[in-house]
Amino acid sequence: MRCGCMGSKRLEMEDGGVNKHWRKAMVRTWFFLLGWLVMGAAVAAPDYVTAWPKQVPVEQPDPVLGDKPYWEHWVYSESFARRFAGTTDGQKFSVEKADPELKGKLHALVLRIYKKNLWAGVNPDYPAQYACEIDVYFDDRIELPLQDQRRAPPRSKPGPIPSYERLIAANETDRKTMRQSKAIEYILRRAPVLFAMPPDGRLHYQGSVDHRQPLMPGLAFLRLVVGFDASGCAVAAPAHPQGADWLSLKGLHPYQPKDLDEKKPLNIPIKGFYDRQYEGLAFDPGPDPESQGLFRIPRSFHDVALQKAALVKMLNWCINQRFSGEQRNAKQRMPDVWREIDRRCSNAEKNGIIDPGYPGKEGLQEYGY
Numbered sequence: 577m578r579c580g581c582m583g584s585k586r587l588e589m590e591d592g593g594v595n596k597h598w599r600k601a602m603v604r605t606w607f608f609l610l611g612w613l614v615m616g617a618a619v620a621a622p623d624y625v626t627a628w629p630k631q632v633p634v635e636q637p638d639p640v641l642g643d644k645p646y647w648e649h650w651v652y653s654e655s656f657a658r659r660f661a662g663t664t665d666g667q668k669f670s671v672e673k674a675d676p677e678l679k680g681k682l683h684a685l686v687l688r689i690y691k692k693n694l695w696a697g698v699n700p701d702y703p704a705q706y707a708c709e710i711d712v713y714f715d716d717r718i719e720l721p722l723q724d725q726r727r728a729p730p731r732s733k734p735g736p737i738p739s740y741e742r743l744i745a746a747n748e749t750d751r752k753t754m755r756q757s758k759a760i761e762y763i764l765r766r767a768p769v770l771f772a773m774p775p776d777g778r779l780h781y782q783g784s785v786d787h788r789q790p791l792m793p794g795l796a797f798l799r800l801v802v803g804f805d806a807s808g809c810a811v812a813a814p815a816h817p818q819g820a821d822w823l824s825l826k827g828l829h830p831y832q833p834k835d836l837d838e839k840k841p842l843n844i845p846i847k848g849f850y851d852r853q854y855e856g857l858a859f860d861p862g863p864d865p866e867s868q869g870l871f872r873i874p875r876s877f878h879d880v881a882l883q884k885a886a887l888v889k890m891l892n893w894c895i896n897q898r899f900s901g902e903q904r905n906a907k908q909r910m911p912d913v914w915r916e917i918d919r920r921c922s923n924a925e926k927n928g929i930i931d932p933g934y935p936g937k938e939g940l941q942e943y944g945y
Contacts, residue, residue: 621850621852621942621943624814624815624816624817625776625778625813625814625850625942625943626814626942627814628814628882628886628930628932628940629882629883629886629930630929630930631927631928631929631930632883632884632886632887632928632930633883633928634887634925634926634927634928635647638691639887639891639924639925639926639928640689640706640884640887640888640891641689641690641691645690645736646688646689646690646735646736647688647689647690647884648667648686648687648688648689648739649686649687649877649880649881649884650667650669650684650685650686651675651678651684651685651874651876651877652669652674652675652678652683652684652685652713653674653675653678653679653682653683653684654671654674654678654679655683656669656674656678656683656684656713657669657670657671657673657674658671658746659745659746659750659795660743660744660745660746661744661745661746662743662744663739663742663743663744664742664743664744665742667742675874675876675877677872677874677875677876678874680715680866681714681715681717681718681866681867681871682712682713682714682715682823682866682871683713683714683715683795684711684712684713685710685711685712685713685873685874685877686710686711686739687708687709687710687811687877687880687881687884688708688709688710688711688735688736688739689706689707689708689709689809689884689888690706690707690735690736691704691705691706691707692704692705692707692735693705694707694808702899703895703898703899704895705808705892705895705896706808706809706888706891706892707735707801707808707809708802708808708809708810708811708884708885708888709735709799709800709801709802710782710799710800710802710811711738711739711740711797711798711799711800712797712798712799712800712823712825713740713791713795713796713797714795714796714797714798714825714869714871715794715795715796715866716789716790716791716793716794716795716796718796718825718866718867718869719789720764720765720787720789720798720825720826720869721764721765721766721826722760722762722763722764722765723762723763723764723765724762725762725763726761726762726763735801738786738797738799740754740757740788740791740797741754745792749792749793750792750793753790753791753792753793754791754792757788757790757791757792757797758788759785759786759787759788760787760788760789764784764787764827765827766826766827766828767781767782767783767784767827768781768782768784768798768800768823768824768825768826768827769781769782769823769824769827769828769829770782770810770811770812770821770822770823770824770873770945771821771822771824771829771830772813772815772816772819772820772821772822773816773819773820773821773822773859773872774816774818774819774855774856774857774859775830775831775854775855775857775859776816776850776851776852776854776855777831777847777848777849777850777851777852777853777854777943777944778813778848778849778850778943778944778945779829779831779847779848779944779945780802780810780813780848780944780945781827782800782801782802782810783800783801783802784798784799784800784801785799785801786798786799787799798825808888808889808892808939809884809885809888809889809892810885810945811881811884811885811945812873812878812881812882812885812945813882813941813944813945814882815878815882820872820873820875820878821872821873821878822870822871822872822873823870823871823873824868824869824870824871825869825870825871826868826869826870828861828868828869828870830854830857830859831847831854831857848944848945849941849943849944850942850943850944851943886930886940887924887928887930889938889939889940890921890924890930890931890932890938890939890940891921891924891925892938892939893937893938893939894917894920894921894924894925894938897917897921898917898921901914901917920933
């Protein structure tokens, strides 16, 4: 009897202690969530920042690539169309289809998407995901500052055959020069960067490979590797109604320090997400921004890139979730959760419906690229 009473008393005390700690934990959690909601409301981005596409076109049989090993979208200038007839894989250029926004030192942009094991160095058995690259053709008089450090040779070729190797030049001189061109071995002093205009804090630094300057007389080439991360396609973000994405080949942007040392590399983002403190920030690229390697991205490129980026981010999340679930046998332990994941992923694959569920879930960042 005594032992039973003591045990009951101890159990009651322990239970009371547990309940006490549980109540404290719940109070702390409630205050944390309240604070999070208040902060979220205080820094809520305007609608245009979060206006990711809700439904996009899909290809067959692969929803992104169709029946090809890679997918490409070209925008080019009239002079580029006169210089090249198209590509060896069927792309045809014409003066009539040239982008009217490309009249200066930016001659062509190519968005390329393909599939590759982005985590091969960690897990060679990881399923292939979508990766994106942008090829930039620009005036070779725009000199990109280089470091003294040589570029390490890549461990594997980053993607399909470069677009310049598939160009059909109109004259033999250009064809010969392209064949003889060599990649510059030295690393850029600053990483190229995409940023939103008018300035609102959003930017994304890009990796670069295969820098050829010149590629041929008057024309330079740089490939931006923008997809070797979890999202796979940081090539576009929703634009301001009167704004646009800009590309800075020299790494200049509105948020860099005023006491910037031109001799030091600046490869770490200063800011990467929407921040209202930057609204109204004055950024003067000067009378000739293109001579500084600053280019306004044509709207025709941005609109296509935004749709593809939304689909790639969603599908890469699906690939990650499905692989993770198979490894941990999670589908058997949480069948309802996985039925919902499969429903949303199948809807994206078959119908192009982008249903992230909540901000950032599938790499669709509310406040950045």
